[in-house]
Amino acid sequence: MAGRNARIGLVLFIVYAACYAAFVFTSAFAPDLMDAKPFAGLNLAILSGFGLIVLALVLALVYGGVAMIYDFSPLALGVFLAFVAVTLGLSFYLGRGAKSSAGYFAAHGQIPWFVNGVAFAGDYLSAASFLGICGMIAFYGYDGFLYSIGYLAGWIVALFVVAEPMRRLGRYTFADALNSSFQSRGIRIVAGVSTLAVSVFYLIPQMVGAGALVQPLLGLPHWQGVVLVGAIVILIVVTAGMVSTTWVQFLKGALLVIFSAVLSIIVLSRGLTTGGSVNNAVALRTLGPLPTAIADGTTIPGLPDETVLEPAAGWVGTPFIVTRDEATSRLSVWKPRTDADGATYLDEAQIVTTTPEGKTLVAGLPKGRGEGEAELLPVGSIARLPGGVAETGPLGPLEFFRTIGDSDIKLWRNQTIAEADGGKSVVYYPQVTPGSKVLRPGEHPTFAGIRNGRWLDKLDFLSLMLALFGGTASLPHILIRYYTVKDEAAARKSTIVGIGCIGFFYVLTLYLGLGAMTSGALDPVDTNMAAPLLARSVGETLFAVISAIAFTTVLGTVSGLILASAGAVTHDLVDSFRSEPLDDRTKVTVAKFASVAVGLIAVALGILFKGMNVSYLVGWAFSVAASANLPALVMLLFWPRVTKQGIIAAVAVGMVSSLTWILLSADTFSKVYGLPAADAPMPFSQPGLVTIPLGFATLVVVSLLTQRKKESV
Incomplete structure (x- = not known):
């Protein structure tokens, strides 16, 4: 049986x-x-x-x-x-x-x-x-x-x-x-x-x-x-x-x-609904249509109390526009966007700054909820629903995907910018994306x-x-x-x-x-x-x-x-x-x-x-497990000529090679060591395509070479 x-x-x-x-x-x-x-x-x-x-x-x-x-x-x-x-x-x-x-x-x-x-x-x-x-x-x-x-x-x-x-x-x-x-x-x-x-x-x-x-x-x-x-x-x-x-x-x-x-x-x-949050949180703003050019030191239509700041240090050459509220000193960051008709809009972004002293600022103010403080606002919304409606009402399981695919979604990305004083800012900005792209592979940096x-x-x-x-x-x-x-x-x-x-x-x-x-x-x-x-x-x-x-x-x-x-x-x-x-x-x-x-x-x-x-981190664990354990387990079950030396070699080689690959990958260099990803010696980050076959090959070769060896290991 x-x-x-x-x-x-x-x-x-x-x-x-x-x-x-x-x-x-x-x-x-x-x-x-x-x-x-x-x-x-x-x-x-x-x-x-x-x-x-x-x-x-x-x-x-x-x-x-x-x-x-x-x-x-x-x-x-x-x-x-x-x-x-x-x-x-x-x-x-x-x-x-x-x-x-x-x-x-x-x-x-x-x-x-x-x-x-x-x-x-x-x-x-x-x-x-x-x-x-x-x-x-x-x-x-x-x-x-x-x-x-x-x-x-x-x-x-x-x-x-x-x-x-x-x-x-x-x-x-x-x-x-x-x-x-x-x-x-x-x-x-x-x-x-x-x-x-x-x-x-x-x-x-x-x-x-x-x-x-x-x-x-x-x-x-x-x-x-x-x-x-x-x-x-x-x-x-x-x-x-x-x-x-x-x-x-x-x-x-x-x-x-x-x-x-x-x-x-x-x-x-x-x-589904367009615009702000379904739980009535403060919504981020969108301004427009606006003039195609916005000069430094001026104001933006719709923002009479905020002045456009001149880019400095790492802000030079970025697509962002920064304004400051003269009354509160609060900073706002805007990402220009041009629609299909050529009209220019500004989507409000969010900024978190870490000062050289290690303090955290949100929108240029101390992080918190008290007076003179600021915190990040919740995000996630639909820019446009099919037919220009504001909401859809209840949707069926398949209708939900069709509606998403025909909508425009505000996805959120981030960019790190070096400040003149040695601190750094991270700008979290919306990116209006067709729903058809949201429902296909290839949008995440990994893919x-x-x-x-x-x-x-x-x-x-x-x-x-x-x-x-x-x-x-x-x-x-x-x-x-x-x-x-x-x-x-x-x-x-x-x-x-x-x-x-x-x-x-x-x-x-x-x-x-x-x-x-x-x-x-x-x-x-x-x-x-x-x-x-x-x-x-x-x-x-x-x-x-x-x-x-x-x-x-x-x-x-x-x-x-x-x-x-x-x-x-x-x-x-x-x-x-x-x-x-x-x-x-x-x-x-x-x-x-x-x-x-x-x-x-x-x-x-x-x-x-x-x-x-956490899913990305688990991918590493799966790579190590598949490289170290899978070849030995599968070959033990389906290849009668496997030897103990072959199993030992396969597990050791699979484990060491996958761990070494991960530790020397571009993702580990940039996200763990804080080093430039370009300095990593490995050609790509996930080791399985190399280390899993390597484990199988090691087991086969070593087993064939040790068929007659009987001594204890």
């Missing part, structure tokens, strides 16, 4: 992989085809993206059948504290039975398959999915949905290739499966180190996202939010282990999917290369999509969840349930992201808060519930990652350097100390990487 299931799974995997490859290569090399509207007035990008998600669900069923604009919110605080209290209470209650290794790491293999499937969703739909994807869609459109497609596609690999063999081969950790036929200390060590590397990389975006969520809930700075999250998660893992982690993930996964569906229905029911003809940019895109496809089935905290069910059939069923929940949620991300884009509630500084702020534009209660659920879902994911890391340290690394394995009680104790250490590392990295989009 196992062999039959493997053959059927391989066939279905090839079918889906071919469809996924067609989508990726069409996006990379024929992006204009994605603009075509072959059915129901929807472009091919929307249809093919939804089609891949639906196909994943269908194939899974087939396989199963045969085989920072924040006010303190007391309500939000109350709901948040209630969720945390329930989570901790559940952890303490269920943790009483997690005294042995089998209980602490694998819940004795007694988790029901349906609960485990929903827990997959709670584990997987974390900061990257809810915060990062929705935020990327809200600021750039369809490009964020590419992550949804890639993330779900990876579950096809998990279902058809990995799920049943993992349950059959292992006990507690990823290394158990790799080492099932060899009993090699070398495999345990290298797999344990790989688990730590992948888990730490995956922890970074979770902590960044959790810190962003705590800001509007508790009014704390980002770093304090990260510390708070770290403390709660460490407490959960130390007191409970896999049993409570699973049930926490089950509850939060179910609630996140349900309330995201509710929020999507609200987005459709209230429709812009698919439309500029540069081969290196196209390779970067292919590399990311390959990593997303292969990364899910290589993530240690996902793999260890297969040990929590009783047998291979339960592993298969739980994966199908997980695909159903996750796929449904990823369809919702497009509605949530586009709804946030047009809600008038976006924080121009923080892309990660788009979905919670969309909920706030509906009402404080929904904001409180959505934020609390998202926060506790992050807790579940971080708990799973720390648990996987603790298992690697205790079961794979510590035992490998001892002549006798640790006894059960000591192993659990060591795992708890390891959890504290990994949690502290995650806190430090979450503070360091503040401000980066």
Whole structure:
């Protein structure tokens, strides 16, 4: 039966992989085809993206059948504290039975398959999915949905290739499966180190996202939010282990999917509107039509109290016009725009300045809400709806996309400008964009290369999509969840349930992201808060519930990652350097100390990487996982000539090469080191296209060279 299931799974995997490859290569090399509207007035990008998600669900069923604009919110605080209290209470209650290794790491293999499937969703739909994807869609459109497609596609690999063999081969950790036929200390060590590397990389975006969520809930700075999250998660893992982690993930996964569906229905029911914010916030201004030339030292029609300033230092040569209110000294920044009829308009932008002394100014005034202070205004609106109407009323699921595609949307971009005194200013400005461009790939800087003809940019895109496809089935905290069910059939069923929940949620991300884009509630500084702020534009209660659920879902994911890391340290690394394995009680104790250490590392990295989009950071983790773990796991299952030396070499080479590539990439140079991106030695930022094949090639070559070697490693 196992062999039959493997053959059927391989066939279905090839079918889906071919469809996924067609989508990726069409996006990379024929992006204009994605603009075509072959059915129901929807472009091919929307249809093919939804089609891949639906196909994943269908194939899974087939396989199963045969085989920072924040006010303190007391309500939000109350709901948040209630969720945390329930989570901790559940952890303490269920943790009483997690005294042995089998209980602490694998819940004795007694988790029901349906609960485990929903827990997959709670584990997987974390900061990257809810915060990062929705935020990327809200600021750039369809490009964020590419992550949804890639993330779900990876579950096809998990279902058809990995799920049943993992349950059959292992006990507690990823290394158990790799080492099932060899009993090699070398495999345990290298797999344990790989688990730590992948888990730490995956922890970074979770902590960044959790810190962003705590800001509007508790009014704390980002770093304090990260510390708070770290403390709660460490407490959960130390007191409970896999049993409570699973049930926490089950509850939060179910609630996140349900309330995201509710929020999507609200987005459709209230429709779209032009102009200012739907929640009556102060709207940014648009002036015009105006004279084509505006001289320095003069005033702009409609702004009699504001004087146009002469550009200086880094402002020279920029498209912006700066005015100063003579009464309040408040600065306003304007971005000229010419419409199709040749008329000139000025769209109001926003400016945040960091002085040489480290002080933050908004519009030239101290940041704050008191007299003589200023703060950023919420953004996100539609410049023009089809037919020139002011609002649409309720929209259907497909009509929503057609209306967006025929509208003009104000997307928000930013530009950094050096000031004469050594400070720097960041201008956040609107860019009126046809909706047809919003609903096609290629607007985000990460994906812009698919439309500029540069081969290196196209390779970067292919590399990311390959990593997303292969990364899910290589993530240690996902793999260890297969040990929590009783047998291979339960592993298969739980994966199908997980695909159903996750796929449904990823369809919702497009509605949530586009709804946030047009809600008038976006924080121009923080892309990660788009979905919670969309909920706030509906009402404080929904904001409180959505934020609390998202926060506790992050807790579940971080708990799973720390648990996987603790298992690697205790079961794979510590035992490998001892002549006798640790006894059960000591192993659990060591795992708890390891959890504290990994949690502290995650806190430090979450503070360091503040401000980066969490989905982008997760792309790095997927690249490392797919490069280090996927070649060894797949070849172990499907190539009988694999050797322990080949596995060790493949994991080590894949891990080191992917980490080295990421650390020397242009994105890391510019966003982490603060160095010019042009100085980076790597030709593109995503390593998967090079390092994943390198891992496979290394395993094959080393295995062929060591066929007759029998000595222990």
